[in-house]
Amino acid sequence: MTPALTLQGATARLGGRTALDGVDLAVGAGELVALVGPNGAGKSSVLRALAGLLPLTAGVARLGDAAVGALAPRQRAARAAWLPQERRIAWNLPAVEVAALGAPFLAGPQALAAARRALAEVEADHLADRGVAEMSGGERARVLLARAFAADAAALLADEPVAGLDPDAQLLVLERLRARARAGQAVLVSLHDLTLAARCADRVVVLDQGRVAADGPPLQALAPPVLARVFGLSGRWIGTADGPLLSGTRYSEGSGAGVVSSGSPAETG
Amino acid sequence: MSPPSGRRLALWLALALALAGAAAVLVGESALTAGQYADALLRPDSGAGVVLWQVRSPRAVVAGLVGAALGLSGAVMQGLLRNPLADPGVLGVSALAAFAAAVAVVLGLAAVPGVVELAALAGAAAAGGLLVLFSARVRSPEALILFGVALSSFAGAATALIFNLSPSPIASAEVMGWLLGSVQNRSWIDAGWVLPAVLAAAALAAAAAPGLRMLSLGEETARASGLPMGRLRVLALLAAALATGAAVAVAGVIGFVGLAAPHLVRAAVRGDPGRLLAPSALAGALMLVVADVLARITPTDQELKLGVFTALVGAPLFALIAWRAAREWRL
Numbered sequence: 001m002t003p004a005l006t007l008q009g010a011t012a013r014l015g016g017r018t019a020l021d022g023v024d025l026a027v028g029a030g031e032l033v034a035l036v037g038p039n040g041a042g043k044s045s046v047l048r049a050l051a052g053l054l055p056l057t058a059g060v061a062r063l064g065d066a067a068v069g070a071l072a073p074r075q076r077a078a079r080a081a082w083l084p085q086e087r088r089i090a091w092n093l094p095a096v097e098v099a100a101l102g103a104p105f106l107a108g109p110q111a112l113a114a115a116r117r118a119l120a121e122v123e124a125d126h127l128a129d130r131g132v133a134e135m136s137g138g139e140r141a142r143v144l145l146a147r148a149f150a151a152d153a154a155a156l157l158a159d160e161p162v163a164g165l166d167p168d169a170q171l172l173v174l175e176r177l178r179a180r181a182r183a184g185q186a187v188l189v190s191l192h193d194l195t196l197a198a199r200c201a202d203r204v205v206v207l208d209q210g211r212v213a214a215d216g217p218p219l220q221a222l223a224p225p226v227l228a229r230v231f232g233l234s235g236r237w238i239g240t241a242d243g244p245l246l247s248g249t250r251y252s253e254g255s256g257a258g259v260v261s262s263g264s265p266a267e268t269g
Numbered sequence: 270m271s272p273p274s275g276r277r278l279a280l281w282l283a284l285a286l287a288l289a290g291a292a293a294v295l296v297g298e299s300a301l302t303a304g305q306y307a308d309a310l311l312r313p314d315s316g317a318g319v320v321l322w323q324v325r326s327p328r329a330v331v332a333g334l335v336g337a338a339l340g341l342s343g344a345v346m347q348g349l350l351r352n353p354l355a356d357p358g359v360l361g362v363s364a365l366a367a368f369a370a371a372v373a374v375v376l377g378l379a380a381v382p383g384v385v386e387l388a389a390l391a392g393a394a395a396a397g398g399l400l401v402l403f404s405a406r407v408r409s410p411e412a413l414i415l416f417g418v419a420l421s422s423f424a425g426a427a428t429a430l431i432f433n434l435s436p437s438p439i440a441s442a443e444v445m446g447w448l449l450g451s452v453q454n455r456s457w458i459d460a461g462w463v464l465p466a467v468l469a470a471a472a473l474a475a476a477a478a479p480g481l482r483m484l485s486l487g488e489e490t491a492r493a494s495g496l497p498m499g500r501l502r503v504l505a506l507l508a509a510a511l512a513t514g515a516a517v518a519v520a521g522v523i524g525f526v527g528l529a530a531p532h533l534v535r536a537a538v539r540g541d542p543g544r545l546l547a548p549s550a551l552a553g554a555l556m557l558v559v560a561d562v563l564a565r566i567t568p569t570d571q572e573l574k575l576g577v578f579t580a581l582v583g584a585p586l587f588a589l590i591a592w593r594a595a596r597e598w599r600l
Contacts, residue, residue, distance in 0.1 A: 051493040077495030084490045090351035091485050091540030101483055104494060131539065147486075151494075 002065050003028045004155040004186030005050055005080070009059030012045055019045040021210035022059065027155065027188050032181035034197035035190040036222070037207035038231060043190035044085070046207065047157045050188070051082045064154060074105060081151040083158040087140050092131035095119060095143040102150030111150070118146035122176055138169045145173060149180065156180060158189040162196065174200040194231075198222055199243035206230055219244060275538040275548060282534075282551035286333065289558040293329035294321055296562055298572075323456070331455040332561040332575070333554040334463045335520045336530075338470065338512035340553020341546060343527025345474050345512075348481035348542030349505040350400065352410045353532065353594050357393070357513040358524030359587065360417030364424035365396035366517040367448055371428050374444050375435050386462070390514030396420060397506040397513075405488075410594075450523040450576020452561055459519050466515035471550065473508035477501055478543035485542060523576045525583020526553050532590055 003026040012020040020042050027033045035043045048054035049061045052068045061068040063079040071079070081102065089098060099115035106114060119125045124142040132140055141161070148156060158177065162170035170193075178200055181187045191197045197204050197218065204221040206214040208230045214221040219237055227233040228251055235248020301309070301317055309317035339357060346355040346362075357363045369392025370385050378384040403416045428448070432441045480501035483491045492498050516523065530553035531545055538544040557575070560582075564573040 048489075053489055053493055072495075073492070073497050074495040077493065080493075082490060082493035084487065084493075086487055086490070088487060089485055090487070091535070091542060093485060093540045097539070097541065098486070101486060101494065104479070104483060104496075133540075144486075157493075 001028065003062075004064055005157075005188055006062040007046065007049065007059065008062075010046070010049055010056050010061055011058040012049055012054050012056050014045060014054070018210050019054070020049065020056070020059075023207075023210070023212055025205055025212065025215070027186045029154070029186050030181055030184050031202050032178055032187040032189065032200065033203045033205060034201035034218075035188065035205050035207060036192070036194060036197050037213070040209075041207040041230075042210040043207055044159050045210070047082075047159050047188065047190060050155075051080060051157050052076050053082075077151065077153070078105060079153055080155040080157055081148040081153040083145060083148040083156065083161055085160040085163060087137065087144060089132045089140070092133035094129050094131055095124065095135070095146075096128040098132055098143050099146040099150050102147035103152075114150045114152070115146065118149040119143070121149055122146045123172065138165055141165055141169065141173065145176065149176075153185070155186040155188070158187070160190055160192065162191065162193070170196065194222055194227075195244065195246045198237070198246070222246075275541075275544045278534060278537045279548050279551060282548060282555055286551060286555045286558065289555055289562070290329050290333065293332070293558050293562050294325045296566060297325055298565060324454075327457045327460050328452050328455050329558055329561070330457075330460045331463060331519060332452045332557045334460065334467050335452060335516045335523060336526055336557025337550040337554040338463070338467045338516040339523065339526040340530030340556070341467075341470060341474055341550040342509045342512040342516070343529075343553070344531040344542070344545045344549035345477065345481070345505050345509045346397075346400075346527070347531050348484065348545070349477075349502070349509070350404050350410075350413060351484065351487075352413055353535075354410070354414050354528070354587070354591055355417075356525065356528035356587075357509065357516075358522065358526075358583075359414065359421070359528060360396070360400055361420030361422075361424055362393050362396040362400070362509070362513050363517050363522045363524065364421045364428070366390070366392035366514050367522050368392055368424040368428045368431075369395075370518060371431050371444050371448070374440065375431050386515070386518040389518035390510060392424075393514035393517065394506065394510035396424075397510045401502055401506060446574075447521045448576075449574040450521040450579070451574045452520050452557075453572060455519065463515050463519050466511055470508045470512035470515070471546075473504050473511065474546050477504040477508060478546055481505065481546075482541055482543035485540075521576055523557070524580045525587060526556055526579055528590070529583055529586050530556060532586075 005027040007023050007025040010020050010023040023046060035046055037043055045054055049056055068076060096112060096115050099118050100111040103111045103114045116128060119128055122142045122145050124146060127139055132143060161173050174196060177187050177189060201218055204218045205212060206221055206226055213230050214226045224236055227235045232251045233248040234251045235246050237244045238247050305317040308315045309321045312318050313322050343356045347353055366389040370389040373385045373388035400417060404413050435441045480496050483494060483496045488498060531549040533552050534548040535545060560578050561575055564575050564578045567573050
């Protein structure tokens, strides 16, 4: 079966430097793949290339069987929903109307119905009529997640969906993304927190300086040699009842033990 | 839900506008008796009839059209630039339109029909294009306002330079008076060409409305959601430039209506920049018709210029909105 999201030899430049350097990557239906890597490794660029926001200088980005560049904007949006890291909304629109913007191809009432369903899915139905400017950052993040869900696209591209959220909100967002993957969507999400990535993803793709450094099951892709080479961490994975936990220290400081997980407020990757 | 409240608001505004229009026709500097009013209604070519139907009516209609054009233009610009301080006056669109029109006048092209109007339109379009280019490269909303202020100052200085160098002081004085902003002595001929310009701008703005709503999420997200940004920019810019250019060509520079009108009705449409357009145009029309009546009945030796009047009311309002926006932007 054709993967929902494909990059083949994807190369792109961003402000004079190489953002992507021959990236190969595929995400199939029903799969949740986490993109990790240090700041500037190309996580956002991978997502933006697939969303049609970053033109490639070489290689190809595909949504299903069609190249991103060959699709009309509307078709592209129907194949891949986009969850931005930026959570600023210019006007004080009610949450339900923001969520309805995820389904612009539906008629008004259907779009609003889809929006209400999506808000319920992220436990934000009580916020439906509240203005987004009167919300906390966490509430607005859920409304924007609902907007991405309202599209019911084949694939979902989420750029740092848990950045700057409380731990419980981070878990809620990842839980819902997992549920979407189980329901058959192809979900590609960039994360800073390696422990969260290892716990929630079916597969982890490690990016380093615009290249794929590792791609495989979480603990394999994030094996100690990769942690050392890409992240400069001397770390190991500890099995716990809640899943794997990364214990590590900065590489240069030797082998003391310190937990480096727990959602660092992330920047654009 | 909000759509009915937005529509109800538009109905109320239209009703208020009709009342204000009636007042603008009935009230004026020359006090008429009941007999004269009756005369004017029965015989439009009587002295009173001419005052009502050939002087006050076209003036009120032009005031309404100019207000609608500015209210629409302000709403479109605020939506496109995602900035509550955007306004054709503040950002220099009116000033550049006025500069272009003044150039046409000084070059002696005023006698050729349509040239001054087209010059104003071209000036407005050029300013709009510069603003969009700037806002695509610099994201900060404060920086955009500063750029607009610079553009406005520059266009003002260039206009002053023209007067400075102009050989004919009489032409200069005339243009100067027009630049202050007024709808005095405007005729049905003026109303006749402003109306189609405003209607065309409204149609363009209506086509841009869904895109403006999507743009609330930011340009990148809107593009990823299937919005063709290039098309939206062209539609919105043309709408704003056409409306502002027409307003400036017929009435000179009238500031702050484009800023205040969207602001007055935004809460009623719950912030939606698409549904804001029609109420904002109506609110702008209402504001200018009322302002023109007030300017006419204010007992001064020289009649108050409409542009002076709106600036006196509008500038403090701008400061208030800026203060609120600054808190929102956490400056």
